[in-house]
Amino acid sequence: MNSKDSESFALCAVLRGPAECLSYRLPESCRGLNLVGRRVVVPLGYREAVAVVVAVEEHLPAHLGKEALKDIRLVVDEAPLLPEDLMRLCQWMSRYYFHPLPSVLEAVLPSSHFAHPERYYRLTQQGRHGLQGVGRPEGKSAGGLALERAFLESGELGPKDLESLPKGWKAHLKRLESLGWISRHDVWPSLVPSTKTQKIVVLRSVPDEKRIAASAHLRRFLTVLRDSGGTCPLADLRRQVPQASYWVRKLAAEGAIGVEERDILRESPLAQDLKPRALVTLTPEQQAAVAMMIEAVSSPTFKPFVLYGVTGSGKTEIYLRLIQETVDQGRTALVLVPEIALSTQLEAQFRARFGEALSVWHSGLASGVRDDQWKKITSGQASVVLGVRSAVLSPLKNVGLIVVDEEHDVSYKQDERLRYHARDVAVMRARIANVPVILGSATPSLQSFYHGRTGRYTLVTLRKRVEGRPLPHMHIVDMRRHRGPFRVLSPELVQALKETFQDGGQAMLFLNRRGFASFFLCRSCGAVLQCPHCAVSLTYHQSLERVLCHYCGHEEAVPGLCSACGKGSMVPFGFGTERVEEELHRTFPQVKTLRMDRDTMTCASKVVQTLEAFRSQKAHVLVGTQMITKGHDFPHVTLVGVINADTSLQISDFRSGETTAQLLMQVAGRAGRGEKPGRVVLQTYNPHHHVIQAAATLDYDHFCEHELTSRRTLQYPPFTRMARVLVTGPHGHVTAQAAAELGRMGRAVQAALKAKGIPLAILGPAPAPIQKLKRRYRYNLYVKAWTAEDLQTAVESLLEQAAQQAFLASVQVTVDRDPVSSL
DNA sequence: AGCACGCCGACT
């Protein structure tokens, strides 16, 4: 074998590049290095790009000749940026969710790790002669002339210089480049995020007694320094000690203290100041639950648990014990929560338990904090990661346990780009790492409930509330009997509120619609005011005195006359949280209210503030959307009102029963204080609907059994596997035709698989429930199979055929596997 | 994704 044969090639996922992985030659210097999981800079067409090495192979793919290969230009990382099991997870996601690997990696890496290069143009020798020689002012735009002048002046121009030129420079730049008068240079920004440093004062020796006695400031200086263990950030000293700068200079010169520059890791600011609850001893039931799971944690193997425990049954404490065991054994733990801003109590408990070893990860992190937390995780300084959906992709090494809290929560599903479900990805990550995974919920997803029942997952049940709190009383209010403002707050609910206030209790009112009125209707012709970009009605927001689209953000002035007929006046219909709050003020003028929805909660800290304010009884009522149903416990809430229990039931989706039941039971879990049972008032127009009835009995098991029976009859998940193929395009008829074509292909695939004995069902295509969104028309096609592998085969062959059909290039085809929403 | 190339209508 000669030396040429021993060459090896790197298969690279090029970021901000094509969907397929490309092969590159390894430069001499990289022989023998394990490049997998590291970033490299590679040439790509006329430019350079950052790529992640996916594999190093001895043999080229058959379709490529050696001559076709280019060299890797630069190896960016000294060690793998992504641990091996995370690379495998990414590859699994790419295949499972039918999404290009480079794009999956873009979701994993903080964007600072694949920043855009800056493009500079330099005047060449030839160019200088050219520009000085011929002055042809005629036929050149202002931009072109300015460009030439700028080049003659400075010789090199960057993005900022170019942007400041008047219009017309772009085309001229191209021309100068093709003439060879200027040359292009791409400059990469630092692909390793910079660290923030802090000056730290370190106490080396104590100055003599006399001087200490002589200066109060020095005494204070030394006290503060000693209190913080002999090392203290300079900034803190400056804040706490007068004349600190003088004493730092003086003592440093004498060698009594040292001033050191240290790297600091910026942290999430949310729950830093919250007091955690005291440690509790486990109830016998909790102990039993820990006992069931501890073995899989101590000597890790892949084992999924469903921790099914009613609200207040103390799941958190169980997580903490098992995580502690994991950390004690030198492994790391990954904990997922639906929304970190709603989990500050949990965060405070974790912070108290794990201190510096905790890394908090959520979407609201500033980029600097995000980079630092990434570094904290990759460098092994974090042994516990607590975060939202995307934290399932955090680069933890040596994972020993994964916890998904409130696993039924739909916020684990990402409904754009890479459409993954963090719970399912967590289970796969656990499988790859061969460690246990705990799915915790008071209302497990039907899927997990089912797996728990069949034994595929181990079911661990907590039936008792820790403080022995009784279940709330449930009242169903038949709203069909009420009119006018009583359709917002029924007399029954008003009465319950009155009694609650008299008892000094607090109430929560839940309505999953924000704004004041849901839509505007023309009194004369019946037209509904719609968003110009989407097929949805515009919502009236009183505080803004505007109507807005909740899907694309479009807003406009409140309509006067109908634009359809030109004569009718537009009147508001339906109501949202804003109206509920107003009705509340009208009925109870003295009562203080807080409102929590996307309109009032503009940032994460507002959420934390509002929740704290309500917990400390600064208001009597909390009105809100989805947000108020999650996580929190409010010890003084004795009444929960569900303003419209039907809203999520109306969505025509096989999952609507499940999500409604979960929602109602989660809300119900908020009510109750001490031994006093809480009250829950469900306002509904379908008082006899089985989901409402099930919620009223608070028997989730029974609901699930019922629901599973009907899913089995209708052959819906978890008995089958589904993928939604979403076709979108800017033109209605083209999109419709493309969807129809895709439907025909789907049926061809169905026929082909049937011949192999593989059953498949194709449903649709049909216009999506929201037919137009952000100026794009939308159609759904559903592919149903009886096993995950059959679904894989079917969708793969469908996509393969679609890629060959040129006509389908004019639309966008995305696959949403295990869809949660049909919108 | 980002880039080049080619084609076309709008504008000096």
Added chain:
DNA sequence: GTCGGCGTGCTC
């Protein structure tokens, strides 16, 4: 003739 917008095809 010049400029920019858009559709098409390619990147190891």
